[in-house]
Amino acid sequence: MTSTIQAAPPSPRTPHGWGGHPRRLARWLARRLLRGPAGDPAWARPALLVLLAATGVLYIWGLGASGWANAFYSAAVQAGATSWKAFFFGSSDAAGAITVDKTPAALWPMALAARVFGVNTWSILVPQALMGVATVGVLHAAVRRRFPAWAALLAGAALALTPVAALMFRFNNPDALLVLLLTLGAYATLRAQETASTRWLLLAAACAGTGFLAKMLQAFLVVPVFALVYLAAAPAPVRRRLWQLAAAGGALLVSAGWWVAAVALVPASSRPYIGGSQHDSVLELALGYNGLGRLNGEETGGLGNLDQDAGWGRMFGTVIGGQISWLLPAALILLAAGLWATWRAPRTDPARAALAVWGGWLLLTAAIFSFMRGIFHEYYTVALAPAIAALTGMGAALLWERRRAPEAAAILSVTVAVTAVWAYVLLGRSPDWRPWLAPAVVAAGLVAAAGLAAVRVLRGPLLAGVAALAVAACLAGPAAYAAETAATPHTGAIVTAGPATSGGSGPGRGPGTRRGSARGRFR
8 A cells, every 4th residue: 555645745936036135035034934835734833833932932941950960071071161171071160171971062062052041951952942942943844744634643642741841852962962962873874865965874873973972872773774765765776775875884984083083193192082982092982882882781890780670561651651651652653653654665765764874763763772781860761752753743644644454543542541541550650750641641542542443534623633643642642751851850970750659759859769879970
């Protein structure tokens, strides 16, 4: 069965004949901002602007309460705002004695803001929040390439309301920049796949490479997925696809390696010691403590996996489940359904390629997170949020397009029911927090699921009402957790989203007694 969903219409260029008059140009820009591309529904662009504005409010409101947030990185921001040498190397101190235990790209936007606005909570944390808004916008644009405007809005809202996203885009860890760069890389990969564009493929590689400078090897988890999807689905001869991927590999190496090479060329006596390494080496840090050691638990100076919870169930565990897994079952179901819906499509079908990019991202990253035996913190799962959100929007659109078919209606119904029941389970882990919410969510979800089972006979307002109830039931739980996260100050090295859970941890605090305080120094 092939997909009939078409790409969003291209945006028209600035009209000729505006005569250089600034007022006319301002009016034209205002119309374009509100109307969007030709052919879009009239509500699409205003709805996107509302989504981005609401995301900004959620991520920025009350940031001052978090103080210095992660003081380890805030100290490095202060150093970078004082000394350009400390800025370049990511030093923890202005004197340049030792760097943080990551490459420094994530510090640079905050340090630049601190140079302009002074070192304070807002200059440190607002750049992170703006990265979150940008990530939602990029994800919306990526989904909108081949799917309806409402599907892109659903994906963007799902990302914005993911509790761990609301946490990390309000915090000064490297994950905010990493997630933005990887989402940009996915968007560029999909643009490259549509027309076999070398330029877009190089941009995708550069985004992943720059992600290495934010959080080292974690940025490379998606690279095999991007490369394989392009190799399999780009509309070009195999030879052209291969040399394009070779060029992209060069771009990846340059964008990831220029800073490493610069550090290697500077004598050790003239630069800070590389924090987190045993022998003052960036490569040792990347491949050891922040690389293979995270996978096998044998990193020097680490504590290994104290939880012993590695396995397929980790993403659904007591604390991690509330961070990321609200829509994870739905994303997996909709990924399978989307691949079924596009199974007979041509090799170069962009909709199926999009499912492969986001689905591969989710499956590979989730598998590594689930089985890694080294240091693992709950907030790492923010890297899954764009993929889960994209698959939710795209899969829902593909099934909704086919809702008159009994199997599509059944899958939609099951997806909503499973999501509502899982939300009931997650909310039940905080029995004293909003006790009315869990029964309300599961009741609304089951009613919506029953309506979707009969979607073939529904029309007009009743159909729209069932769809709206389904979306509300699926997003109510993560939205409540995200709001709780935004309303709570977060400080320290290890933080979690949402309310306290039984046997777990609460907002603004590190993990509970099952991990102990010693682990707080590892990031």
